[in-house]
Amino acid sequence: MSEDEELLEVENLRKWFELRKGLFSSPLYVKAVDGVSFKLKKGEAISLVGESGSGKTTLGKTILRLYEPTGGTIKIKGRDITHLKSNELMWYRRETALIEQDPYGALPSFFSIHRILEEPLIIHKFGNAEERRKRVREVLEEVRLTPIEDFAPKYPHMLSGGQLQRVAIARALTLRPELVVADEPVSMLDASVRIEILNLLRELQEKRKISFIYITHDLTTTKYFSEKLFIMYAGKIVEIGDMLKVVHNPLHPYTEALLKAIPDPDPRNREILRDVPPGEPPNLVNPPSGCRFHPRCPYKMDICQKEEPPVFEPENGRFVLCWLHAKK
Amino acid sequence: MTDTILQSRNLKLYYATRKGVVKAVNNVSFDLQKGESLALVGESGCGKSSLAKAIIRLLPRNIATYTGEVLLEGQDIMKLSDTQFRRQIRWKRISMVFQGAMNSLNPVLKIGYQVAEPLLIHEELDKKEAKKRAVEALRIVGIHESFVERYPFELSGGMKQRTVIAMALVTNPDILILDEPTSALDVITQANIMNLLKKLKKEMQLSYIFITHDIGLSSELADKVAVMYAGEIQEVADADTFYAKPAHPYSQKLMASVPTLRTEKKPEFIPGAPPSLVNPPSGCKFHPRCPSAFDRCSKENPPVFDLGSGHLVKCWWYAK
Numbered sequence A: 001m002s003e004d005e006e007l008l009e010v011e012n013l014r015k016w017f018e019l020r021k022g023l024f025s026s027p028l029y030v031k032a033v034d035g036v037s038f039k040l041k042k043g044e045a046i047s048l049v050g051e052s053g054s055g056k057t058t059l060g061k062t063i064l065r066l067y068e069p070t071g072g073t074i075k076i077k078g079r080d081i082t083h084l085k086s087n088e089l090m091w092y093r094r095e096t097a098l099i100e101q102d103p104y105g106a107l108p109s110f111f112s113i114h115r116i117l118e119e120p121l122i123i124h125k126f127g128n129a130e131e132r133r134k135r136v137r138e139v140l141e142e143v144r145l146t147p148i149e150d151f152a153p154k155y156p157h158m159l160s161g162g163q164l165q166r167v168a169i170a171r172a173l174t175l176r177p178e179l180v181v182a183d184e185p186v187s188m189l190d191a192s193v194r195i196e197i198l199n200l201l202r203e204l205q206e207k208r209k210i211s212f213i214y215i216t217h218d219l220t221t222t223k224y225f226s227e228k229l230f231i232m233y234a235g236k237i238v239e240i241g242d243m244l245k246v247v248h249n250p251l252h253p254y255t256e257a258l259l260k261a262i263p264d265p266d267p268r269n270r271e272i273l274r275d276v277p278p279g280e281p282p283n284l285v286n287p288p289s290g291c292r293f294h295p296r297c298p299y300k301m302d303i304c305q306k307e308e309p310p311v312f313e314p315e316n317g318r319f320v321l322c323w324l325h326a327k328k
Numbered sequence B: 001m002t003d004t005i006l007q008s009r010n011l012k013l014y015y016a017t018r019k020g021v022v023k024a025v026n027n028v029s030f031d032l033q034k035g036e037s038l039a040l041v042g043e044s045g046c047g048k049s050s051l052a053k054a055i056i057r058l059l060p061r062n063i064a065t066y067t068g069e070v071l072l073e074g075q076d077i078m079k080l081s082d083t084q085f086r087r088q089i090r091w092k093r094i095s096m097v098f099q100g101a102m103n104s105l106n107p108v109l110k111i112g113y114q115v116a117e118p119l120l121i122h123e124e125l126d127k128k129e130a131k132k133r134a135v136e137a138l139r140i141v142g143i144h145e146s147f148v149e150r151y152p153f154e155l156s157g158g159m160k161q162r163t164v165i166a167m168a169l170v171t172n173p174d175i176l177i178l179d180e181p182t183s184a185l186d187v188i189t190q191a192n193i194m195n196l197l198k199k200l201k202k203e204m205q206l207s208y209i210f211i212t213h214d215i216g217l218s219s220e221l222a223d224k225v226a227v228m229y230a231g232e233i234q235e236v237a238d239a240d241t242f243y244a245k246p247a248h249p250y251s252q253k254l255m256a257s258v259p260t261l262r263t264e265k266k267p268e269f270i271p272g273a274p275p276s277l278v279n280p281p282s283g284c285k286f287h288p289r290c291p292s293a294f295d296r297c298s299k300e301n302p303p304v305f306d307l308g309s310g311h312l313v314k315c316w317w318y319a320k
């Protein structure tokens, strides 16, 4: 497979959660992911940014087939895996990994670090005991939990948050996956160690040519991780583009608002009020008609609440779901 | 001229635990002026919330040490009995929005009642008067009167946060302590809440102690910044000085670790981890991680040096 080939192709992906099955009423759905399309190249890293509840985790987990999609398709290297059954998915589990937010809750407390890292190898019947031991040492070295002899026999409660997150990363990498989703991997860590962990992830991503989806609500950390930015709002990806272009010239009004809301440290901040839209993200059971951002959008036009905007590509490689960018 | 409203002098709060004594707040001194907002920053576990609880005297049971002076307009409120403190100080003079408070609103009580509750309990107002004041407090934080009859689950995250701010303001305090008031909110809602806090400060002449681990956010409200590390305040500086040129090596490292959106600067991490507060390092608590440490640092705990106009630094580097 050449460098430029698509690894992952997602089309019109939907994941709805059924809220309650009323005996007489029709069921209600939380439309957590509602029509998402994008492509990811082999070895490409992207950041997926959106506020709490916008559907980032759901999208990540659906792509990894930890959730059953409600609609749309997921193709990996051209192969449709949208509705494969779990017994047909073993190879996919081996080639993908999820790194979760909470380093404290993600690791089993009764296993040593060595055992935690060996577990996925055992499950996927990787090599013999010696080969597994070698792989565990290799990944511990990669995440720089050294000296290895000190860390391997330890238990999770003996480690700091940053060290635990390294273990979680090592565990995700033991099987040498091609696609990794990291869901808020640093948001529970202190600022001083966040950058260290992000740098490490980036380094491993490049070294191992992993296709990587970094999920976060914190836009400021994304530019240290990827060149490409995906912005999610209310179950949809509303803007895709190069990091610097999006940050310096956002196309979607929601992206613009997001950028305006984020303070860099500057004493002048206390003198100003931030020009951000009022209101909060909509409820995903009954999202607003048309463009989901229209109740908060300062640029809203007549068409916005009537018709949902399709994807426009006003500049090469920049995609946006907003009527402002319709071809005139 | 500004007046000092609150002064803390050698405040200590130690917890007794099975592992030993946790020195969460260790000899903390600072001044707060009327109408000023002091940002208290530092990594998690450095004692920020404990300092806040020590000031408002809402303490857990396992206290080993609770000493020092807290002067409210000159009066040492540490000398008051618990009853006096509850009757005269807490909520009436000093109020607080607790970390995570928006998620601990009582699910079975209406918003209006919860906002009025401090008045019913602490000021023994009659119901009608209390309700009137609750409606007013909610209006001030931007929540319409019609919400008085609603329950917490009917409110969005931002509205819940506004509600807990209203609860802290309904008693008309002079000082409001805000412990990570927006860390559970998304950034746009956070910006809206910060806008609200800025307006309230101006309109109500409030003094704030604003606790956050987010340096970017701290600059939204700070007139003055205090940096905490290992239970001690390491530096106090006015905002202009602090964000341009912090003096303490830890403050410098902390500032350098902040990722920014609009600048090209590459953030650095601070090697090592914050120390245990049971067995903190000898001498300067930061010495094991400090790039500028020298002999003296591991042997003697540095005193506070005054660099002029209220810029205080606890670091041997500034010894004459």
Ligand SMILES: Nc1ncnc2c1ncn2[C@@H]1O[C@H](COP(=O)(O)OP(=O)(O)OP(=O)(O)O)[C@@H](O)[C@H]1O
Pocket: A017, A018, A030, A031, A032, A050, A051, A052, A053, A054, A055, A056, A057, A058, A059, A217, A284
């Ligand atoms: N298992 C589930 N059952 C029902 N609703 C769910 C489930 N998982 C998620 N949701 C809902 O779907 C929406 C999107 O949730 P999701 O966790 O994907 O958001 P997110 O963007 O990852 O948010 P955060 O930043 O808080 O992690 C939310 O309204 C959430 O409450």
Ligand SMILES: Nc1ncnc2c1ncn2[C@@H]1O[C@H](COP(=O)(O)OP(=O)(O)O)[C@@H](O)[C@H]1O
Pocket: B015, B016, B017, B022, B024, B042, B043, B044, B045, B046, B047, B048, B049, B050, B051, B060, B062, B277
């Ligand atoms: N009730 C308690 N009993 C024992 N230790 C505590 C208690 N509350 C906090 N601590 C410890 O005190 C230190 C400071 O905690 P805290 O004040 O919450 O810090 P911050 O708000 O800066 O994150 C930490 O080591 C914490 O684990």
Ligand code: SF4
Pocket: A252, A253, A254, A291, A292, A293, A294, A295, A297, A298, A299, A300, A301, A304, A309, A321, A322, A323, A324
């Ligand atoms: S489609 Fe209309 S409402 Fe939606 S973001 Fe664009 S301008 Fe605003």
Ligand code: SF4
Pocket: B248, B249, B250, B284, B285, B286, B287, B288, B290, B291, B292, B293, B294, B297, B302, B314, B315, B316, B317
């Ligand atoms: S006293 Fe020494 S170790 Fe402590 S911050 Fe100053 S230079 Fe560093």
Ligand SMILES: [Mg+2]
Pocket: A056, A057, A058, A183
């Ligand atoms: Mg999530």
Ligand SMILES: [Mg+2]
Pocket: B045, B048, B049, B050, B099
């Ligand atoms: Mg705290």
